[in-house]
Amino acid sequence: MKRMTKLALMGIAIGLATAPALAGYKLVPKGVPIAVAKSTLMVTPSTDWNRLGARPGRNAESWTLDGLTLDDLTFYGGIANDTTLFRDSKKKTEPLPRFSSTMLAPDIAQLFESSYRVSIGTSLMSIDSVEPATFAGRPGFHFSYTFVIQGEEVKRKGEATGAVIGGKLYLITFEAPVIHYFDATHGAAKSVVDSAKI
């Protein structure tokens, strides 16, 4: 029970400490090409988006329209060999799997699934399809996934499109609750993915 109180206090403390960062949304104006995820990956959104100040990882960044839990567009810009997709925050007890340059599309989908399962502690996640696709004018892949966060129970659907270029992984994912939000914002997200250039 001490742990619960501690958790609650920690939650408040973290909330206070990170509040400015969390509140740090920046407008991404439509129609203006912009480099994302500290990389050479360029996209041109067709609607205004909000960029989250806090990055999920060194080479990642997230955008949203209605709030990250309702729609989440995340860019992974050049994940290098032997690095994780996002921040390895529990490196000692729950380390994340690492990307390898030799990975094929199905391996990357599995890396993504495993990273999610470990980081959000869920066993309800599946890759529902993997297919070839063109990403930023290069041969790449596209996969779709569904997952539920334990204790939250909202069913979410997601799509990922990417390619391995020069041994580095470039990936854009879009995910949102199955109910209403996925369909409502899918078009806006897809146009960002389609505009990707490297």
Next chain:
Amino acid sequence: MMRRLALGAAAMSMMIGEIAPAQTVSSPVIAATAEPAVIAAPPYQPQDKDERGLWMQMDEQERQLRNSNFVIRDQALNDYVRGVFCRVVGPRCSEIRVYVIRTAYFNANIAPNGMMQIWSGLLLRTRNEAQLAAVLAHEYVHYQNHHSLMLFREARGRAAGAAWLSMFGLVGALLAIGQISAIFQFSRAQEADADAESVGLIARAGYDPREVPKIWEQFRAEADATAAARGTKSRKDKNGGLFASHPPTAERVTALTAEAKKFSLSDKWQTGDAPYRAALEASWSSFIDDQVKLNDFGGTEFLIAYLARDGWTPNLNYARGELYRARGRPDDLKAATGFYRDAANASGGPVEAWRGLGLSLLRTGDQPGGQAALKTYLERKPDASDKSMIAMLAGGTQ
């Protein structure tokens, strides 16, 4: 559906504090036989307002848990677990609802109202019916001896009751299943009590009590294996996380071994290896898949190797292949091709072994071999969810 309705009714009767009708004394017909009349006690009901309050809070949690996506609804598996539980604790098993939860970690817990959770990661790790019975008995003892209520009263005695109660408000906010269990962290004395009584319960039910300390020996060995593969220090004696309130595992092994020795050896003791394996067969692939995807190479390899103690089955070889391919170092990929080959060539081997074999071969530079294996996969599983990608990798026209 029927089961859900029945559960709903049970929860509701508890919510309104209705006393369930006492089970009747055996009928005259039965009494006329030579068998002694058995007077079954009515189901336990909360006795005072503290206990009623606790139950009401947990009934609300249970209402949410019951609808959770994580509850495994497989009737056969649920019936099996309940059967083992009732064999161990007797008629009072009807007071408990056991929920099997799909989550890859090793845990079980019980709330004061009789809501018990058994996680799928635990089912993957207990190795026979006796060990499962011991876990179920351990949780039951917490319920039977009102450990939560005792803790609550103790906390209130220290004028901390308000703080304790306020945590129930947090449950609603945090809701995570693991965190619900954190509320019911029993004291070490209570855990030791539950351990000791559980050994007696399973021995009297005809299970081998020497299996109980093995659960913790396995836990320690797995923690060592996890640490060795990660190059970190083993957490087997770390008493944090899920086991923060439990006695250290080494101590538990010693105490449980001593407890088991109190019973004179019986040749009628069962471990229930075969029925346990049979009951888990249908779920096993998804449980091991959950485990492989936890990125715990050492712990998973340890688990798979134990399960293979009587020989490597195609499914075990496939699981090992998946584990090695997921880590994906050059040596791992070579090893994985061997495991996949064994799985694919065996009769009754999973068709996915061809997929794993093909992908591993492609990554080790054997393009013709890899493409051939992937083609075999597609021939045998034409409706695969990743067929268009695999077809392209297999050199098809996609």
